[in-house]
Amino acid sequence: xxxxxxxxxxxxxxxxxxxxxxxxxxxxxxxxxxxxxxxxxxxxxxxxxxxxxxxxxxxxxxxxxxxxxxxxxxxxxxxxxxxxxxxxxxxxxxxxxxxxxxxxxxxxxxxxxxxxxxxxxxxxxxxxxxxxxxxxxxxxxxxxxxxxxxxxxxxxxxxxxxxxxxxxxxxxxxxxxxxxxxxxxxxxxxxxxx
Amino acid sequence: xxxxxxxxxxxxxxxxxxxxxxxxxxxxxxxxxxxxxxxxxxxxxxxxxxxxxxxxxxxxxxxxxxxxxxxxxxxxxxxxxxxxxxxxxxxxxxxxxxxxxxxxxxxxxxxxxxxxxxxxxxxxxxxxxxxxxxxxxxxxxxxxxxxxxxxxxxxxxxxxxxxxxxxxxxxxxxxxxxxxxxxxxxxxxxxxxxxxxxxxxxxxxxxxxxxxxxxxxxxxxxxxxxxxxxxxxxxxxxxxxxxxxxxxxxxxxxxxxxxxxxxxxxxxxxxxxxxxxxxxxxxxxxxxxxxxxxxxxxxxxxxxxxxxxxxxxxxxxxxxxxxxxxxxxxxxxxxxxxxxxxxxxxxxxxxxxxxxxxxxxxxxxxxxxxxx
Numbered sequence: 001x002x003x004x005x006x007x008x009x010x011x012x013x014x015x016x017x018x019x020x021x022x023x024x025x026x027x028x029x030x031x032x033x034x035x036x037x038x039x040x041x042x043x044x045x046x047x048x049x050x051x052x053x054x055x056x057x058x059x060x061x062x063x064x065x066x067x068x069x070x071x072x073x074x075x076x077x078x079x080x081x082x083x084x085x086x087x088x089x090x091x092x093x094x095x096x097x098x099x100x101x102x103x104x105x106x107x108x109x110x111x112x113x114x115x116x117x118x119x120x121x122x123x124x125x126x127x128x129x130x131x132x133x134x135x136x137x138x139x140x141x142x143x144x145x146x147x148x149x150x151x152x153x154x155x156x157x158x159x160x161x162x163x164x165x166x167x168x169x170x171x172x173x174x175x176x177x178x179x180x181x182x183x184x185x186x187x188x189x190x191x192x193x194x
Numbered sequence: 195x196x197x198x199x200x201x202x203x204x205x206x207x208x209x210x211x212x213x214x215x216x217x218x219x220x221x222x223x224x225x226x227x228x229x230x231x232x233x234x235x236x237x238x239x240x241x242x243x244x245x246x247x248x249x250x251x252x253x254x255x256x257x258x259x260x261x262x263x264x265x266x267x268x269x270x271x272x273x274x275x276x277x278x279x280x281x282x283x284x285x286x287x288x289x290x291x292x293x294x295x296x297x298x299x300x301x302x303x304x305x306x307x308x309x310x311x312x313x314x315x316x317x318x319x320x321x322x323x324x325x326x327x328x329x330x331x332x333x334x335x336x337x338x339x340x341x342x343x344x345x346x347x348x349x350x351x352x353x354x355x356x357x358x359x360x361x362x363x364x365x366x367x368x369x370x371x372x373x374x375x376x377x378x379x380x381x382x383x384x385x386x387x388x389x390x391x392x393x394x395x396x397x398x399x400x401x402x403x404x405x406x407x408x409x410x411x412x413x414x415x416x417x418x419x420x421x422x423x424x425x426x427x428x429x430x431x432x433x434x435x436x437x438x439x440x441x442x443x444x445x446x447x448x449x450x451x452x453x454x455x456x457x458x459x460x461x462x463x464x465x466x467x468x469x470x471x472x473x474x475x476x477x478x479x480x481x482x483x484x485x486x487x488x489x490x491x492x493x494x495x496x497x498x499x500x501x502x503x504x505x506x507x508x509x510x511x512x513x514x515x516x517x518x519x520x521x522x523x524x525x526x527x528x529x530x531x532x533x534x535x536x537x538x539x540x541x542x543x544x545x546x547x548x549x550x551x552x553x554x555x556x557x558x559x560x561x562x563x564x565x566x
Binding site: 074 | 526
């Protein structure tokens with residue numbers, strides 16, 4: 001379960017650290033938990049089909065998960081290990097700018113274990129940030145709050161494309177979906193902002 | 195008991211908390227160390243400690259009220275509705291898979307069972323729930339606002355559920371971590387009694403295990419140990435149990451310091467052996483330095499996260515004697531090269547231990563920095 005590797009002083013290349021074999025022992029403890037990258041999660045799901053208790057969606061600031069509300073009650077209801085989730089989530093979101101609101105989807109299994117996937121902030125968040133507004137329009141379609149240029153849309157689409165779920169979507173479709181969301185928030189997209 | 199029942203329904207947060215805590219937390223440790231001034235906890239903390247002596251390890255933010263809302267949502271728009279709710283103000287949205295199956299099995303005759311699904315949503319207490327739900331429904335094109343019910347969230351509910359999860363953990367042969375409210379399964383083993391509260395470190399996480407195993411191999415007796423990012427204090431206490439001469443723990447979270455000092459008492463650790471210090475966090479304006487001597491420690495372990503470990507590399511290393519062993523964890527294996535790059539100028543003989551995706555890096559601080 002635990003491997004020790006001594007690295008010779010000169011070479012420090014990543015491929016010297018082999019990961020230990022899939023730790024089946026990890027799950028023998030009374031509280032099994034697992035959190036893996038999306039692709040491995042999908043494969044594991046097919047193999048084991050653990051019974052799912054619930055699916056939880058949350059917004060958590062990158063690197064800032066704490067066992068207080070909203071994480072606490074949302075996960076505590078399903079008896080998930082809060083500290084483990086916080087540590088795992090914070091470690092995996094270290095590469096994002098601190099406090100960026102990340103969209104997390106947690107699959108809670110009946111044996112109190114869980115897996116989660118992390119997505120970059122919602123499109124509406126990016127739009128609001130780009131436009132500098134707090135909330136969308138109260139009457140979208142009738143009342144336009146502000147405008148954004150197609151350049152903004154393009155930048156947002158590029159960030160969204162790095163999401164695990166959008167990787168194979170053509171940039172154009174992502175852009176169209178962003179424009180749709182912007183319209184539903186009462187934000188118009190124009191070609192150029194003067 | 196009847197008073198307790200009365201208080202439970204009384205919407206007075208602080209009162210119920212005091213009463214609840216008196217039943218769970220042993221206050222005896224507080225009275226056994228009578229001279230409070232000899233508590234080696236940094237000064238600002240001891241005042242806050244005495245004022246909230248009967249409260250447990252929850253502060254205001256943990257016991258914050260929240261609104262728990264049940265919404266009946268048509269199945270076919272479940273995903274988009276959940277996303278919309280999160281956009282318009284919900285803190286979290288949870289869908290029970292259980293309820294769906296139960297409805298189908300029960301065949302209660304309600305046609306809603308097959309078309310609607312129940313969403314549990316949590317909202318901040320000042321949010322306008324009705325407005326959010328109607329905006330969310332509008333944004334995805336639902337004709338009518340879904341039915342919903344709002345309740346005040348019961349924070350004790352999830353706090354106690356969380357506590358119940360902690361079970362005795364066997365780290366290695368004859369090394370157990372045992373919750374305060376359980377008796378040790380193996381009385382002859384080295385048992386570390388813990389009540390982590392909301393600080394990190396119960397022994398269950400792979401990083402804690404890695405650090406404990408590293409510590410066990412390093413401590414031969416008489417070392418000075420520093421736990422940077424001490425959390426519940428588990429590593430600092432373990433070091434003392436393995437035979438270290440003294441332990442020190444640093445954390446930026448006051449709750450962690452509270453938890454660590456409580457745990458020190460649970461394990462009958464005298465004050466002189468375990469010092470705890472609250473490190474100034476980034477946004478604190480006081481330029482207070484940690485009152486620890488530089489180059490004082492034989493073993494240092496920092497189990498935090500990638501960014502703090504890298505930013506604080508110099509600071510952490512400054513407390514180590516030359517030739518001291520440094521352990522770094524809380525790192526994912528993909529983050530390892532980054533950490534090694536930052537530490538290798540100062541640390542030699544680096545070795546890595548792995549459990550799953552988590553790694554623990556250890557090495558010895560180089561003797562001198564003068565170019566030979």
